[in-house]
Amino acid sequence: MQVLVTxxxxxVGGALVARSTxxxxxxxxxxxxxxxxxxxxxxxAAIDALAPDAVVNPAAYTAVDVxxxxxxxxxxxxxxxxxxxxxxxxxxxxxLLQVSTDYVFDGTGSRPxxxxxxxxxxxxxxxxxxxxxxxxxSTLADHVILRTAWVYAATGKNFxxxxxxxxxxxxxxxxxxxxxxxxxxxxxxxxxxxTVLKAWQAGVAVRGTxxxxxxxxxxxxxxADAVFRRAERHWxxxxxxxxxxxxxxxxxxxxxxxxxxxxxxxxxxxxxFSAVPxxxxxxxxxxxxxxxxxxxTENTAR
Numbered sequence: 001m002q003v004l005v006t007x008x009x010x011x012v013g014g015a016l017v018a019r020s021t022x023x024x025x026x027x028x029x030x031x032x033x034x035x036x037x038x039x040x041x042x043x044x045a046a047i048d049a050l051a052p053d054a055v056v057n058p059a060a061y062t063a064v065d066v067x068x069x070x071x072x073x074x075x076x077x078x079x080x081x082x083x084x085x086x087x088x089x090x091x092x093x094x095x096l097l098q099v100s101t102d103y104v105f106d107g108t109g110s111r112p113x114x115x116x117x118x119x120x121x122x123x124x125x126x127x128x129x130x131x132x133x134x135x136x137x138s139t140l141a142d143h144v145i146l147r148t149a150w151v152y153a154a155t156g157k158n159f160x161x162x163x164x165x166x167x168x169x170x171x172x173x174x175x176x177x178x179x180x181x182x183x184x185x186x187x188x189x190x191x192x193x194x195t196v197l198k199a200w201q202a203g204v205a206v207r208g209t210x211x212x213x214x215x216x217x218x219x220x221x222x223x224a225d226a227v228f229r230r231a232e233r234h235w236x237x238x239x240x241x242x243x244x245x246x247x248x249x250x251x252x253x254x255x256x257x258x259x260x261x262x263x264x265x266x267x268x269x270x271x272x273f274s275a276v277p278x279x280x281x282x283x284x285x286x287x288x289x290x291x292x293x294x295x296x297t298e299n300t301a302r
Contacts (some may be wrong), residue, residue, distance in 0.1 A: 001201050004028040004052035006035050006085075009115065011153040012099060016056065025053035025201060028052050035059075037081025047088035049244075054200060056193055057085055059101040060129070065252040067125040078128035086143065095142040097196055099189070102149035102181065104130040107256025112263045115147070115209040123253040133209070144196055144266025145209040146189075146266075149259045150223075153186040154291035159220065160292035163227045164292065167239045177221035177243030181259035182213035185284050188277040192266070195273050206269045211261035214281040225284065229290045 001024055007013035008029045017029045028050050032038070035046045037059050047055070061077035082098055089096045103126030104119040121127040126188065136143050152158035160183075166173060199206045218226070221243045232238035246255065254264045270276050277284075 001025045001053045001197070002028055003197055004030055004035070004047070004050055004055045006030050006037065006055070006057045010058060010060075011151055011156045011158065011186035012058035012193070013056075014156075015153065015186040016058070016174070016193055017281055019190060019194055021194075022198060022201070025197065035085075037077045039086075040076065040080040040084035043084035044079065044088045044091070047085070047092065052094060054095050054097070054162065055085060055089055055247050056097040056099075056195060056197070057082060058189075058193075060099070060101075062125070064123065064125045064255075066102070067128065068123060068252045071124045071128075074124050074128040075131070075171075078125070079131040079135060082132040083139060086136045086139035089142070090140045093142075095144070095200060096136060096140055097193060098133070098136050098143060098145045099193075100133055100145050100147045101126065101129050102147060102256060102259040102261060104147065105256055105259065106134065107179075107258045107260050112260040112262035115211055122256065123164070125253060137209075142207070144206055146192065146196070147209070147211045147261060148184055148189050149213050149261055150181045150183045151186055151189065152183060152288065154288050159183075159223065160227055160285070161292070163224045164170065164231060167228055167231060168235070170239060171237075172222065172240045172242065174242045174244045174248070175221040175224045176246055176249050177219045178245050179255055179257050179259070180217050180219055181256075182217050182225050182261065183281045183285060184213040185288050188214060188279070188284060190213075191277050192270075195270055195276050199270060199273060203270070208265075208269075209218070210266035210269060211263050212266050213261050213263065214277075214279055214284045215263075216281045217260045218281060223285075226285055227289070230286065231293060234293050
């Protein structure tokens with residue numbers, strides 16, 4: 001099973017192709033030089049040339065605020081690119097695993113969002129991802145759409161690394177405390193993607209739209225505070241994190257106030273596979289900070 005993975009310089013794509021594959025499965029890593037979602041008309045020829053047996057697409061335009069003024073690029077990459085991928089997969093008779101986002105919801109809910117809940121994106125980024133989902137669904141029956149949220153990793157540009165950088169320079173920070181979600185590391189998402197691929201390889205018909213995040217929930221303020229509690233043991237100091245409201249930190253694009261996702265359909269679909277991570281966001285954060293800062297020792301644990 002030859003698996004094409006897009007977006008290999010991103011957090012999720014990079015984490016996936018770094019994994020060892022099981023017997024009978026190999027990666028076809030694809031950066032923009034091989035599969036360019038910003039050039040949808042080139043995708044069919046690229047898929048034909050690479051000849052995969054399955055495609056995983058974590059690549060996306062993720063500049064949420066910039067998307068408000070660069071909607072043409074956002075929709076070309078997040079809607080037209082997946083549409084072209086789905087059409088190419090349909091022509092070859094192969095499945096597509098499309099990674100999507102919590103931003104397809106408006107965040108007005110009060111319980112974890114299910115895959116079947118109505119979508120209502122707030123801005124251009126969320127709308128472009130939602131329309132990309134619809135393009136995949138309408139073009140290719142043999143697909144999985146995996147929505148996730150609050151993604152971070154030990155490397156790359158993300159909230160956790162931003163907090164570590166800024167916290168090393170400042171004694172006090174102001175962080176939004178009225179948006180709720182579940183921080184989820186790219187490594188765990190990669191594990192789920194690989195598990196879906198193993199299911200396909202075993203002939204298990206995992207299909208449709210599913211959600212995956214770690215368990216639990218917090219705010220951006222809560223996540224920042226958790227990062228600094230751990231970093232304090234290495235730095236010998238802990239920045240003060242002041243809670244603020246979304247209105248106190250205006251951004252070009254609106255963010256969902258509530259982004260907690262219900263994972264139950266994915267748990268059911270992959271019930272026979274033990275590799276699906278089900279750890280708390282706190283435990284997952286500890287593992288990433290071990291990689292980022294180094295593991296706790298007898299001295300740092302004091």
